[in-house]
Amino acid sequence: xxxxxxILFIFLALIYGALFIYSxxxxxxxxxxxxxTLVEFLYMPWSVAAVASRFFIGLExxxxxLIASSVFGQSKWVLKLSSLILLIFxxxxxxxxxxxxxxxNCGCFGxxxxxxxxxxxxxxxxxxxxxxxxxRYYDGLSFKRAQTSSLxxxxxxxxxxxxxxxxxxxxxNWLRNxxxxxxxxxLYAKEHSPVAVDLRKGKYxxxxxxxxxxxxxxxxxxxxxxxxxxxxxxxxxxxxxxTSDLTEFWKATQASNIPYTRLEKADFLxxxxxxxxxxxxVNDSKVEAKAEYINLNQKVIEDWLRK
Numbered sequence: 001x002x003x004x005x006x007i008l009f010i011f012l013a014l015i016y017g018a019l020f021i022y023s024x025x026x027x028x029x030x031x032x033x034x035x036x037t038l039v040e041f042l043y044m045p046w047s048v049a050a051v052a053s054r055f056f057i058g059l060e061x062x063x064x065x066l067i068a069s070s071v072f073g074q075s076k077w078v079l080k081l082s083s084l085i086l087l088i089f090x091x092x093x094x095x096x097x098x099x100x101x102x103x104x105n106c107g108c109f110g111x112x113x114x115x116x117x118x119x120x121x122x123x124x125x126x127x128x129x130x131x132x133x134x135x136r137y138y139d140g141l142s143f144k145r146a147q148t149s150s151l152x153x154x155x156x157x158x159x160x161x162x163x164x165x166x167x168x169x170x171x172x173n174w175l176r177n178x179x180x181x182x183x184x185x186x187l188y189a190k191e192h193s194p195v196a197v198d199l200r201k202g203k204y205x206x207x208x209x210x211x212x213x214x215x216x217x218x219x220x221x222x223x224x225x226x227x228x229x230x231x232x233x234x235x236x237x238x239x240x241x242x243t244s245d246l247t248e249f250w251k252a253t254q255a256s257n258i259p260y261t262r263l264e265k266a267d268f269l270x271x272x273x274x275x276x277x278x279x280x281x282v283n284d285s286k287v288e289a290k291a292e293y294i295n296l297n298q299k300v301i302e303d304w305l306r307k
Contacts, residue, residue, distance in 0.1 A: 009134065012134060013068060016067050016127065022109070023109055026113065027056070028110075034053045036049075036218070054162050062154035062155075073146065073147050074147040076139075079131055086131070096117045106120045171297070172292075178288075181287070187199070196261075199285070201285075205233070205234060206279070207219055207278070209240070210239070210241075211241065217253050219279060222293055224254050227255075236260065237259070239263070240272075242264055279296060
């Protein structure tokens with residue numbers, strides 16, 4: 001192979017591999033968005049989605065590093081595996097387009113680049129053609145123990161997300177000494193209170209959210225998915241501010257199936273201590289537990305309600 005042609009193939013492999021690495025990176029930060037996509041569209045259980053998301057992020061990272069380095073392994077298995085992954089993703093995109101339409105974010109680049117199934121299918125078609133060209137005409141780098149090295153790199157890459165992005169425990173922080181009383185008076189002090197339920201009686205999972213906070217939006221989105229799975233979950237959102245438009249919040253979270261109210265900024269900050277999202281398990285106004293949205297667990301909530 002002539003040097004200019006070889007340089008061209010090295011460049012193409014570098015771009016191809018970098019795209020895989022970027023795809024993995026955008027899924028990883030925040031990884032919750034990728035997990036929720038698997039739950040929403042593929043109906044994976046939450047625990048399975050947590051494992052699958054990390055596995056695919058690691059797999060994409062490993063393949064990206066190897067392809068970008070022009071290390072294809074024996075019989076170019078790295079390129080063949082990348083083709084298989086692209087075909088699996090293509091099948092998923094076709095399913096997504098058929099069942100949910102072309103107006104959803106496929107999640108191929110997380111929240112960094114919103115892509116419709118059609119746009120991502122076009123991307124995959126280009127990548128599959130590029131894979132075929134590289135597979136057919138470029139041998140990559142050859143060196144002693146290239147096969148062993150490529151396998152080790154891929155195994156390390158697949159394992160890494162389980163350490164770097166470790167799966168959080170599924171238990172909230174259960175408070176000792178019977179917890180504390182939640183001050184709900186600002187909600188009911190309004191002249192025309194829009195609070196649809198009496199949070200002072202019964203069990204509720206109450207989330208204090210800021211409509212512009214990315215973590216708050218992820219919390220609301222997760223509660224929306226859980227509410228879809230079990231309509232009896234007593235979620236309630238308290239959204240800071242009473243004048244800001246919530247159009248983008250509803251678009252990002254789809255959480256219009258969860259009752260909510262607005263709370264003035266000063267009262268919201270006093271209630272949260274300036275730290276949000278704040279998610280609390282409330283029983284007759286008493287806070288029994290606090291949870292992060294990443295360890296908010298549907299089964300734990302259902303068990304708590306049955307007590």
